Amino acid sequence: MELSDLQVEPTGSVIGAKVSGINLKNEVSQAVLMELRGLLDQYAVLIFPQQYLSPDEFVRAGRIFGSLLPQQLKKYVLKDQPLVGYNSTSDLPRKNGKLHVRGENYHTDHSNFIEPPRATALVAVEIPEIGGDTQFVDTRLAYDNLSSELKEISTHLFSKHVHQSSRSPRELTKLTQEDLAKIPQTIQPLVIRHPNSGRAALYLNTGRMEGIEGMDDDGAYELIDALYSHAIQQEFEYRHVWSKGEMVIWDNRSVMHQANADYDPEKSRYLYRIMIEGPPIEAFAKNTLKD
Template identity: 25%
Template sequence: MAVSTQPLMEAFGVQYLDVTLDADMADETFADVERLWYDNGIALFRGQALTETSIIGFCRRLGELEIHVREEYLDPDYPELLQVSNKVEAGREVGILKDKELGWHHDQSYMIEPAIGSMLCAFELPAWGGDTYFANLATAYEALPKNMKLLLEGLCAVHSYEYFNGTWSVPTNEKQSNRTPPVLQPVVRTHPITGRKAIYVDPAMVPLIDGLPEDESRDLLNELFDWIIRPEFVYRHQWQRGDAILWDNASTMHRRDAFDPASTRLMKRTTIRPRPELAVPF
């Protein structure tokens, strides 16, 4: 039986209405869920009885799970899960990124083989704030004027985790920095499964375009950054406890609002690597 769904917004995002997030999902259902995710860029599972094992088990069916470089923020019992939180236990911050605003970015674009997907799951939510926004970069690319598409063809940009941390997070240690040097990625990324092209730069991770004078690089990036966050490309998600959102890092980027620092927000995230045959999807 086909999975029942409803759109999150026109031509972007899907909500599954009758799917339980579980490693033992029937093969036919899983195939529908995976296809709909790729077709829609982001996918919402709402009202889930979230457990670490169900999240990990389901996500492993999509691809290999990456252990995040920030090991100090991993779930101590489930290292496949990065804890995104302002929670403090026994005087220790258990999660990364705390309570402030978080700028537009892709996950793991600073890796030579960037992540294909991520899933973020809501365990505890604050009194206010913490909404997450997703931008459809495939649709944004398709809407570009032809002359801009030609200009972007063949260009590569620098993606730097150090640049991201300088504004939005805490610095990495020496070992972590050595594992995450800046890398070049194409400005336009071709999806390994759908074949759609998407703009693959973002304000938080990308300081420059390779091979262009600094002023030209900055002007072009600013023009692209203004373009890709136009309202028609962006979905705003207001979280409920038990939500799990799966997003496609090849065709979307995301950001987060600040939230009530007096409340606790605890989210757990997987990072999904592409299958080996799709590892360099450009």
């Protein structure tokens, strides 16, 4: 394929574009690779319809965007291809007959890592007819639309990100004491600078943020809640309705995402998952040191 074969169709929401005219099972040229990386920086969510990738093909396709990061939750990893994790309905606990899915509130993946994944990608293997959408919000636009007062306050603040915040709105996967000891805790800025575009974005993860450095807890969580409720407004959202065979990749430094447990627990929903390595998070305020 040539670069000119690529077709890019914005979703019509503030973020996201559908990319066609490419078969991700094949090698891509350097020109196409650079173009796709640029599109991810710009649109933050890319949708590649009808790819039907095997786990090995998914790994190769993922490498267009960078080196792959090993999966953290080893119990949800494919035996034959450990770089690929999976989300499967059959593993999910039920609460009062309702599914308890992972990722069911807006978050950015592994924000407690010193070098959180630059991007995460999913391949839809089995999708229920109704429900199970993934929602994304543009955290760059959310920052741009903050009041100048909130911009000024939040740009110089930092939060400790841990495996699970003491005020987490959801229960994260339980880890053994041994595994928990290996999980990093990292101080991250509330406003980050995108490594490629240089744009500012809010960096929030209510499941992992343990207060704000230098603030008392009441004030800290009040500010986190205010920023979070601002960022998850519908005007910043793209809601993805899945189709079988799609690959979707998103930029964890430009969006938050959330899963939905609103589908029939008897229906199968199964996706492969990979993560792309990224550099350490950088504060937007240049004169602010991380520690």
